[in-house]
Amino acid sequence: MARLALITCRFTRCAPVGDARRRLFATASTSPGGGRNGNSNGSGNGSAGAGPTATNSPPPHLDNRVKIVEVGPRDGLQNEKKSIPLATKIDLIERLARTGLSSIEAGAFVSPKWVPQMSNSGQILQHILQRDIPSRTPLTFSFLAPNMTGMNDASAIFARHPTAFETETQRAASAAAGKTTAETTGQASKPAFEIAVFAAATESFSQRNLNCDIATALARFAPVIQAAKDGGLRVRAYISVVLGCPFEGRDVDPHRVAELATDLLEMGADEIALGDTTGMGTAPRTRALLACLRSAGVLPEDLAMHFHDTYGQALVNTAVALEHGIRTFDAAVGGLGGCPYSPGATGNVATEDMVYFLESLGMRTGVDLDAVADIGAWITREVGKPHESSVGKAVIGARSRAGSPETN
Numbered sequence: 067m068a069r070l071a072l073i074t075c076r077f078t079r080c081a082p083v084g085d086a087r088r089r090l091f092a093t094a095s096t097s098p099g100g101g102r103n104g105n106s107n108g109s110g111n112g113s114a115g116a117g118p119t120a121t122n123s124p125p126p127h128l129d130n131r132v133k134i135v136e137v138g139p140r141d142g143l144q145n146e147k148k149s150i151p152l153a154t155k156i157d158l159i160e161r162l163a164r165t166g167l168s169s170i171e172a173g174a175f176v177s178p179k180w181v182p183q184m185s186n187s188g189q190i191l192q193h194i195l196q197r198d199i200p201s202r203t204p205l206t207f208s209f210l211a212p213n214m215t216g217m218n219d220a221s222a223i224f225a226r227h228p229t230a231f232e233t234e235t236q237r238a239a240s241a242a243a244g245k246t247t248a249e250t251t252g253q254a255s256k257p258a259f260e261i262a263v264f265a266a267a268t269e270s271f272s273q274r275n276l277n278c279d280i281a282t283a284l285a286r287f288a289p290v291i292q293a294a295k296d297g298g299l300r301v302r303a304y305i306s307v308v309l310g311c312p313f314e315g316r317d318v319d320p321h322r323v324a325e326l327a328t329d330l331l332e333m334g335a336d337e338i339a340l341g342d343t344t345g346m347g348t349a350p351r352t353r354a355l356l357a358c359l360r361s362a363g364v365l366p367e368d369l370a371m372h373f374h375d376t377y378g379q380a381l382v383n384t385a386v387a388l389e390h391g392i393r394t395f396d397a398a399v400g401g402l403g404g405c406p407y408s409p410g411a412t413g414n415v416a417t418e419d420m421v422y423f424l425e426s427l428g429m430r431t432g433v434d435l436d437a438v439a440d441i442g443a444w445i446t447r448e449v450g451k452p453h454e455s456s457v458g459k460a461v462i463g464a465r466s467r468a469g470s471p472e473t474n
């Protein structure tokens with residue numbers, strides 16, 4: 067019935083089917099990964115409650131807790147021409163883990179010929195699984211895998227460390243109990259993991275980024291999603307170029323985005339990350355996109371926003387998404403980033419700017435702004451890039467004037 071409602075909605079583009087979706091996923095989630103009911107929103111700051119089984123949390127649009135997904139180690143670094151040492155990447159991830167960030171995108175299992183900077187992602191995953199990375203909050207690490215070649219590479223590493231991480235089901239059970247697993251079991255907290263697939267809203271971008279059309283990409287994702295679920299991992303699904311494509315222009319059809327989002331949710335994705343890859347998004351078009359998704363039955367708690375700041379609109383668009391009820395936002399420390407297949411696109415919105423902005427609105431990020439400001443200054447120096455975070459520079463400047471300079 068729910069599937070029928072979704073299909074009907076796609077053609078009529080009207081009636082919300084949110085309740086139908088909730089029922090669909092409330093009954094369909096039996097996979098070890100916990101499926102959609104296992105969606106704890108991964109925040110570790112208690113911003114769970116997105117899932118239909120969470121009874122004690124307020125609806126997301128009334129909740130002032132926000133999850134920031136730090137994408138610096140992957141999206142932030144993937145485009146760098148100069149090879150960045152493995153030790154620097156691991157140092158970056160470990161520093162970020164100590165700031166209160168609960169979710170860190172750490173690498174990508176993609177072709178080293180296409181994106182050489184990500185070629186040591188296996189070593190990063192291995193390191194995370196072997197080390198007890200100090201953090202203030204339960205951590206979720208994310209890795210991209212666009213096909214079974216990448217997923218098999220990741221799975222082989224997970225298989226060597228079967229008890230070194232929490233499954234999505236374990237994490238969700240703890241979140242539902244209002245405790246971390248460490249509090250429940252009395253043992254040290256283990257990280258959880260997420261696999262991210264990435265589709266595109268236009269055929270041109272899909273061809274450039276994945277070397278195949280959208281339908282083929284979705285077909286390749288299906289076994290990846292299933293394998294991730296079977297392995298106890300959460301699944302994020304990106305849709306790139308939702309508000310503008312470098313090859314087809316700014317008028318990307320929001321209905322096409324909605325159709326892809328519902329496809330990916332039905333395939334088992336726990337979350338859809340909407341990528342404004344080019345930074346062409348504006349407030350009115352962001353609002354129109356989110357309204358269209360809503361009418362297609364895609365709920366705010368299904369969504370994360372991934373804004374690049376090429377035109378300086380990322381925080382304005384964040385405000386629009388907040389009003390819409392979205393509580394998960396991607397950002398990269400120091401404003402690192404850019405997509406190798408999006409010419410002219412600059413970095414992700416800076417984590418420092420995102421934290422400052424959200425906290426100024428009374429939202430709670432759980433992130434130590436001073437600490438991320440220091441990391442932004444450090445990592446941009448390490449990779450030889452300009453420090454793009456206005457807030458990061460201001461925080462360090464103010465501290466330095468007060469006699470307590472940067473600590474890194």
Ligand SMILES: CC(C)(COP(=O)([O-])OP(=O)([O-])OC[C@H]1O[C@@H](n2cnc3c(N)ncnc32)[C@H](O)[C@@H]1OP(=O)([O-])[O-])[C@@H](O)C(=O)NCCC(=O)NCCSC(=O)C[C@@](C)(O)CC(=O)[O-]
Pocket residue numbers: 141144174175176177178180181210211212213215216217264275276277304305306307341342343372404405406407
């Ligand atoms: C998808 C493919 C692999 C298809 O690439 P392809 O060339 O069409 O793949 P293929 O199946 O024909 O294989 C060709 C070779 O690649 C190898 N191969 C194949 N798959 C893998 C893999 N997973 N890991 C490692 N190696 C792989 C495969 O084994 C083979 O090796 P060979 O026999 O020639 O030695 C390629 O197009 C690719 O890796 N693209 C990279 C795309 C990418 O990483 N883009 C950046 C991330 S997306 C992004 O940044 C946007 C986002 C997420 O941030 C959101 C936003 O801002 O919008």
